[in-house]
Amino acid sequence: MTDFSMSRRAFVAGGLGAGLSMPFAGMATAQTTNLVFWYEGATPEQQDSLKKLLGGAFEAANPGSTLAIEFRGSALGDQLMISLSAGEGPDLVLTSGPSWTARFVEAGRLAPLDDYATKYGWHDRIAEFALNLGKFDDKLYALPQTQETQILFYNKSLFDEKGWTAPTTGAEFEALADEMLAQRIIPLASGNSGARFTNRHYVSIIWNAESGPDAVYEALTGQRRWNDPVFVEGINTLKRWWDKGYFGGERYFSMNTEQAFTFLAQGAYGMCLQGTWAFAWVPASFGVTGAELATVPLPRFGEDVDYPIYPYGLGGHLAINAASRNKDLAAAALDILMQPDFLNQISVGWSGAWDVPLLNAGELGPEADDVTRQAHAVAVDTSLALQENRQGYLPWSFWPPRTDDFMKGGIEEVWLGSITAEQFCNEVDRIFQEELAEGVVKFPPERKA
Numbered sequence: 001m002t003d004f005s006m007s008r009r010a011f012v013a014g015g016l017g018a019g020l021s022m023p024f025a026g027m028a029t030a031q032t033t034n035l036v037f038w039y040e041g042a043t044p045e046q047q048d049s050l051k052k053l054l055g056g057a058f059e060a061a062n063p064g065s066t067l068a069i070e071f072r073g074s075a076l077g078d079q080l081m082i083s084l085s086a087g088e089g090p091d092l093v094l095t096s097g098p099s100w101t102a103r104f105v106e107a108g109r110l111a112p113l114d115d116y117a118t119k120y121g122w123h124d125r126i127a128e129f130a131l132n133l134g135k136f137d138d139k140l141y142a143l144p145q146t147q148e149t150q151i152l153f154y155n156k157s158l159f160d161e162k163g164w165t166a167p168t169t170g171a172e173f174e175a176l177a178d179e180m181l182a183q184r185i186i187p188l189a190s191g192n193s194g195a196r197f198t199n200r201h202y203v204s205i206i207w208n209a210e211s212g213p214d215a216v217y218e219a220l221t222g223q224r225r226w227n228d229p230v231f232v233e234g235i236n237t238l239k240r241w242w243d244k245g246y247f248g249g250e251r252y253f254s255m256n257t258e259q260a261f262t263f264l265a266q267g268a269y270g271m272c273l274q275g276t277w278a279f280a281w282v283p284a285s286f287g288v289t290g291a292e293l294a295t296v297p298l299p300r301f302g303e304d305v306d307y308p309i310y311p312y313g314l315g316g317h318l319a320i321n322a323a324s325r326n327k328d329l330a331a332a333a334l335d336i337l338m339q340p341d342f343l344n345q346i347s348v349g350w351s352g353a354w355d356v357p358l359l360n361a362g363e364l365g366p367e368a369d370d371v372t373r374q375a376h377a378v379a380v381d382t383s384l385a386l387q388e389n390r391q392g393y394l395p396w397s398f399w400p401p402r403t404d405d406f407m408k409g410g411i412e413e414v415w416l417g418s419i420t421a422e423q424f425c426n427e428v429d430r431i432f433q434e435e436l437a438e439g440v441v442k443f444p445p446e447r448k449a
Contacts, residue, residue: 033065035329037092038080041073046350053346058333065329084109084321091324092333094145095317098133098397102442104319105136111320113140116331125338127357129386132445133314133397143334145316147357148394149382150205153272155264156294158185164270166294170210170237170301177246180270187246189260189269191253192412198257200395200407205273206234208311208392210301216393217447222436226429227422235414235421237301242415265289273298275394276382277315279352279375286371295374297381310385313394344368344376351375357383389448398444400435403428 035058042050051069058067070090072079077096083089084104093110095101104110117123117140123131126144134142154166162183167173177187192198207216211230218224219231241247248260248269258281263269265285272278286293297308318337320330336342340362346354348365351372361380364373385391395404406427413419419427435441 033062033326033329035065035067035092035326035333036090037067037069037094037333038072038076038090039069039094040071040076042071042350047071049346049348049350053342054333054336057336057342061336062329062332067333080104084323087323089321089323091321091326091330093319093321095142095319097314097317098442099401101134101142101317101319102136105141109322110141111322111324111327113143113320113331113334116334120331120335120338122335122338125358125360127359127383127386129312129391129445130314130357134317134319142317142319143338144314144356145318145337146314146353146355147379147382148275148277148313148315148355149310149378149385150201150208150273150275150394151295151297151310151378152299153189153261153264153274153278153293153295155267155270155291157291158267158270159294160292166296167299168296168307169299173299173301174241176270177241177244181245185267186248186251186263186269187271188241188248189257189264189272189274190247191251191255191257191260193254193256193259195256196412197408199409199411200404201275202238202273203235203407203411204311204392204395205298206238206301207231209298209305209309210234210237212302212305213309213311213390213392214447217444219432220393220398220441221443222441226432227425231428232421232425234301235411235424238411239414239421247415261285262288265291265293267291276355276375276378277352279371280350282351282371283349293371293374295378306390308381308385309390309392310382311392311394312382312386313397315396347376348372355379355382357386359383359387393444398442400432400441402435403432406431 039050055067055069059065076094077100080089080093085107095104122143130144130147131140134140134144152166159166164176167176180187211234215224215228215230219226257274260269261272261278261281262285264272266289282293297310300307318334320327324330338356340358340360343354343356343358344362344364348368352375361383364376395407410424410427414421414424
C-alpha cells in the first residue's frame with residue numbers, strides 16, 4: 001500500500017484552494033491529442049504493466065493520440081488539489097474515493113460523465129450501487145477504480161500445522177484467539193504506527209459484522225442513533241479484545257499493520273482483520289517466508305447478522321478534468337479501465353488495486369498466481385454481495401469527515417480506558433448529528449428490502 005493509498009482511508013481534511021497554481025506540465029494543448037494521467041505510487045513492474053496495458057491499448061485504438069502516465073506517489077492528492085484549482089492538471093483524474101471526489105465536484109473541477117456512460121454502456125457493466133457513489137446532484141462524475149472490503153486473512157500453513165479451522169462466528173473467533181494466546185501467538189496482526197486512522201478499521205468491522213449493516217445504514221441515514229445499544233455493544237467487544245491482548249498490547253503502537261503482516265507470514269501472528277488492499281502486501285511477506293495465505297469473509301460476530309457480510313467502499317475514483325480539452329479521448333481511456341480483460345491482466349502481480357465492481361468480471365488468465373486468484377474471488381464475491389444487498393459500509397466512503405476523524409482517535413481512548421464505550425458512541429452521535437444538520441452527510445444508496 002502506498003502512502004497515498006493509505007491516505008484514502010484517512011479522510012484528510014481540507015478543500016480546494018483558491019488562486020493557487022502549480023508549474024506542472026499537465027493536460028494536452030488544443031494543438032495536440034496527447035492525454036495525461038497522474039497515478040499514485042507503483043513498483044517499476046506495476047508502472048510498466050499500466051503503461052503497456054492502458055497506454056498501449058489506448059494508443060492502438062486511437063491512432064495519432066498518446067497517453068502519458070505520470071506516477072506522482074504520495075504527493076498526488078495535494079498536487080491534484082492545487083493544479084485543478086488553477087484550471088490545470090491531468091486529463092484523467094484519480095481521486096481517493098467519494099469524499100475527495102465531492103470536493104472536486106463542489107468546486108466545479110470535474111466533467112459530468114452521463115453522456116459517456118450512455119455511449120459506453122457503463123450502467124450495464126458496473127454495479128449500480130458502486131456507480132451511484134460517483135453521482136452528485138443526480139449527475140455522474142466518477143467511476144470506481146477499486147472497490148474495497150474487509151475480510152479475515154490468516155496463515156494457512158500455521159493453521160494446518162495446528163489443526164485450526166478459520167472461524168465463521170464470533171464464538172469460534174474468540175475461542176481460536178484465546179488458544180493462540182495460550183500458545184504465545186498474537187491473534188491479530190495489527191498496528192497503527194504512523195497511521196492512526198487504522199484504529200477505525202476495527203470500528204468498521206465490528207459495527208458491520210456484529211451490529212449489522214442494516215443498523216449501520218439506519219444510522220447513516222438518520223433513522224437510528226449512533227449511541228444505540230447495538231453500537232455500544234460492538235465497541236465493548238473491541239475493548240474486550242484489546243484487554244485480552246488480541247491486538248498485541250503496546251506493540252500495536254510501535255508498528256503499522258503492513259509491518260505486522262510480515263510477522264503474520266512468519267507465524268508470530270495468526271490472523272489479520274484487514275481490507276483487501278492487504279493483498280498487495282503478500283509478495284513482501286508470504287512471498288518471502290513461503291507460507292501459504294488464505295482468506296475467509298469476516299466472522300459473524302453478531303448472532304442476528306447474516307453471513308457472509310462484505311463491508312463496502314471505494315478506495316479510488318476515476319474522473320475527467322473539467323478543464324481537459326480532450327474529454328472524448330479521456331472517456332475512451334476510462335472505458336478501457338472498465339474492461340474485464342484489462343482489469344484481469346493488470347491485477348496479476350498487483351492485486352487489490354484494480355477491483356472495479358463489474359457485473360461480469362470475466363476470467364483470469366493462466367498466468368495468474370494463487371494470490372491473484374484469491375483476490376479476484378473476493379472481488380467477485382463482493383460484487384455479488386452488492387447485487388444481493390449483503391454489503392456493509394466502510395467509514396472512508398460513507399461517514400462524514402468529522403465523525404470519521406473522531407473514530408480514529410476515539411476508539412484508542414476506549415482501549416486505553418480514557419473513555420467508555422458509551423461515551424465513545426455518544427460523541428460519535430453528537431458529531432454526526434451536527435454534520436447531518438449541516439447537510440454534509442451523503443446518504444448511501446437506498447438499501448433494498
